[in-house]
Amino acid sequence: MIASYQYRLRLTKSQKAEVEKWLELLRYQYNYLLADRFNWYEQNRCSINSCPLICYLPDLRNNPDYFSQKKTLPQLKKDRPWYKVLQSQVLQDCVKRVDLAFKGFLKGDSNGKKSGKPRFKGKNRYKSFTFPSLSKNPINGNILTLPKLGKVKMVYHRPIPKGFKIKTATITRKADGYYVTLSIKDDSVPGTIPVDNVSNPVGIDMGLKSLLVKSDGTEVQIPQYYRKAQKRLKKIQKAVTRSKKGSKNRKKAVTKLGKAHKKVADTRKDFHFKTAKNLLDDHDLVAHEKLNIKGLAKTKLAKSVLDAGWGQFLSILSNKAENAGLVTVAVNPRNTSQNCSNCGKKVPKKLKDRIHSCPHCGYVADRDLNAAINILNLAVGRPVRSKASRVTEPLGGVGKKPALSR
Incomplete structure (x- = not known):
């Protein structure tokens, strides 16, 4: 079982x-490695499906990939000694990020869905770095020991459970400070309750x-955290818009706006998390619709849908259920609001x-x-049968592929 624990860091000025x-x-x-990928891509690709009989061929070179770019790092530290302050595995993780971004652009993910063209990182746009491995016991009280960075203080509000090992640590800069996300792993996995045995x-x-009706x-x-904070966010946004670009006042206003948005996101x-915990404390199987949330977020209901945070809630619910050995089932949403739950018509x-x-049948209930x-x-x-359907087998269940629209 793999989980992530996040803690706030208390760094000194020098840190x-x-x-x-x-x-x-x-x-x-x-940016340098990404530019190297783009240069090779532009020089070696053909805009049509065939080449002319007479054409100029540039000096071809091998396609830069993760391993070839990682081999350039020792020479990088020789040519630019100031890069020696970086821990070697942190630098290798930067190469890995470029590789993942470019592969997502050309090949796509496991489902074949491609991501957009990777963008170069502007100032303050590179916000995190990862230590792929740590020492055996990196935490002592509220002190976390990181390679080359040394000992850093953190708000250790949530102890690491017994039996879990810390695999990676990611330092992230956010609007209100610095955080560390620890990826922890336990080889023991709780057995999942069979669907037929749920009580x-x-x-x-x-x-x-x-937000949900059981x-x-x-x-x-729905608490509607964003709508309640809109008046304050609008006031801060005006201060950002009216301040001069590049000025200190604008930087202060942008920081204040980021903190306000982060507070809304954290509260939601x-x-x-609390709602998901209450559900799983009382029930060993939770069934929900598999909704096309991205599609709904493009309609007139976008603000309400995003403020409710359906996608985040269902993701949290699924992860917590898996870690506890419980079950969540996403079913086909078709006709769930139209069919009668009493007679099926x-x-x-x-x-x-x-x-x-x-x-x-005369059944009356809330929709x-x-x-x-x-x-x-x-x-x-x-x-659940409809009036026009005479199918005798279930329309959905565990193992069925759910539809994306309602």
């Missing part, structure tokens, strides 16, 4: 200066009126209709509650 120096050197090297399953329907009738309201994330409704009233019950039925394998 802050050293971290900033590392980030700037790594930024230069990242207290629940279905949840994500919404904008309430199949037992309870609901969790804390709420999501389809009852067409518009988005403004918030009450489900079935003319076939979201009816959808949550349908989601639970799909997860445990019971059929």
